[in-house]
Amino acid sequence: MRPPVPRTAAPVRNSGPAQGRTGLPGLDRFNTAPSAEAEAALLGCSGSRRWAQRLAAHRPYPDLDALLAAADEAGYDLPPADLAEALAAEVSPGLHHAAPPSAHLALRAAHAAYECRFGHVFVICLDGFEPAERPDQVLAGIRARLGHDPDQERVVTAEEMRRLARGRIIGLISGS
Template structure:
């Protein structure tokens, strides 16, 4: 299994509505379902689906960001509940897998949810180190600061997934 990034997390593959015109024209229930694969909040997905059509990808991404900022704590918790903790590539050393498993357990115990981190834009060789460094650094955050960081990472995740969703294929 490759290292997970924003848009490519196992169990979170985005599919079905390639191309912005197709997304804009899809029935609301289909658009909402596709958006839920991008960010697991029903309120967020409904808001974006209800505001279609979008003239271009930039407008859709701006609307997604805005909707993400307007979510309640329960909306964010709903989205976090369907996220998967990022992992390492299978060929990473066993000690790295053990260290990451311990760090994930400590993170979930401290903050009550899985770690979300966007690794898009990094070369594959950089991702494992960034993931391990990121989780270690974030364990030092106080809960309020980590809430803000997590919300930002969730918006970044959603952006990557939306781009995948509407990319023409």
């Protein structure tokens, strides 16, 4: 089985579905897809194989809410090694290529400080924020979370990963 395709944790353009997912629009299609195809699509939502296998194994889901509830439950149950696997598939959020060079430098420095402190990429769910607000939210999030102790940040990171997975599942099922 090949590793999941890395994706941006909080793309500045959109915090919706992950890149590289296999297109499975529609809950019926997801419910009836071969297990390997469903797992591959789910790995585009979260890089934890155990999480993807668990969700695929519990199909069919009667509706999107049931799938999202199962995703949340599986996310809450992720052991540290599986969370680390999911984080390894993420890519630090960046800026649009047309952003000023100084902004790119500031964001790279912030990401480097975060990764040095916590040992993994910074993840943040930016659903609900306008594209123009997202870079500031990323920088503010990094700055605020650098003050966390490792245990506190582990909890926040796990919650952000669950929120990202939910948004990606909605995009996967809706086909957007």
